Amino acid sequence: MAQPKSSLLKVILLGDGGVGKSSLMNRYVTNKFDTHLFHTIGVEFLNKELEVDGRVVTMQIWDTAGQERFRSLRTPFYRGSDCCLLTFSLDDSQSFLNLANWKKEFIYYADVKEPDSFPFVVLGNKVDVGERQVTSEEARQWCRDNGAHPYYETSAKDATNVAAAFEEAVRRVLATEDRADHLIPTDTVNLHRKPRSGTTCC
Numbered sequence: 001m002a003q004p005k006s007s008l009l010k011v012i013l014l015g016d017g018g019v020g021k022s023s024l025m026n027r028y029v030t031n032k033f034d035t036h037l038f039h040t041i042g043v044e045f046l047n048k049e050l051e052v053d054g055r056v057v058t059m060q061i062w063d064t065a066g067q068e069r070f071r072s073l074r075t076p077f078y079r080g081s082d083c084c085l086l087t088f089s090l091d092d093s094q095s096f097l098n099l100a101n102w103k104k105e106f107i108y109y110a111d112v113k114e115p116d117s118f119p120f121v122v123l124g125n126k127v128d129v130g131e132r133q134v135t136s137e138e139a140r141q142w143c144r145d146n147g148a149h150p151y152y153e154t155s156a157k158d159a160t161n162v163a164a165a166f167e168e169a170v171r172r173v174l175a176t177e178d179r180a181d182h183l184i185p186t187d188t189v190n191l192h193r194k195p196r197s198g199t200t201c202c
């Protein structure tokens, strides 16, 4: 039987400062949770290799700074993303209302030509916190209205749905993109693809 190709996918986390983007990435990649994280400045990334439906992929997860003052440091890194995880906190209605702005900012700076078919996955984080400001139905309705799905309620703290959400992000990419053009075998260079925005942290 032929070995599945190894492929590199860039998945980017966007959302307001403090909604838990760094915590979700750390939970998924290192299975750790820290209650005293500093705000991200610019972007950081971690790689995680996983097998989804028999296909081995390396997911490069990009965690971005949610605070407005870091906008110019994060936006240059949107290009080349294969999937965008729009993240809000279930105990912060403003972070939910801001999802539309995040989506718009991503489409603009990533230069997405066909937003309707681009994979956006929505994460309502901190489901472990009792006091909700956003209901599941409100979030699902927003996803339906904005062509972003599926929707996951996650907790970086207790790991609820974290692996499921990242794995679904990979499935969305595999399902929606043209395999020949978008999946880059890690031992080759794809000359047809726009260059990624670099692999350094800032």
Ligand SMILES: Nc1nc2c(ncn2[C@@H]2O[C@H](COP(=O)(O)OP(=O)(O)OP(=O)(O)O)[C@@H](O)[C@H]2O)c(=O)[nH]1
Pocket (backbone or CB within 6 Å): 015, 016, 017, 018, 019, 020, 021, 022, 023, 024, 034, 035, 036, 037, 038, 039, 040, 041, 064, 065, 066, 067, 125, 126, 127, 128, 129, 154, 155, 156, 157, 158
């Ligand atoms: N209860 C709970 N707290 C969480 C969860 N995820 C993150 N936190 C806490 O929320 C705070 C902010 O988390 P971060 O991961 O730094 O948030 P961020 O979205 O990366 O923030 P920026 O770097 O400013 O964009 C930290 O104190 C985390 O411990 C969660 O699922 N549940």
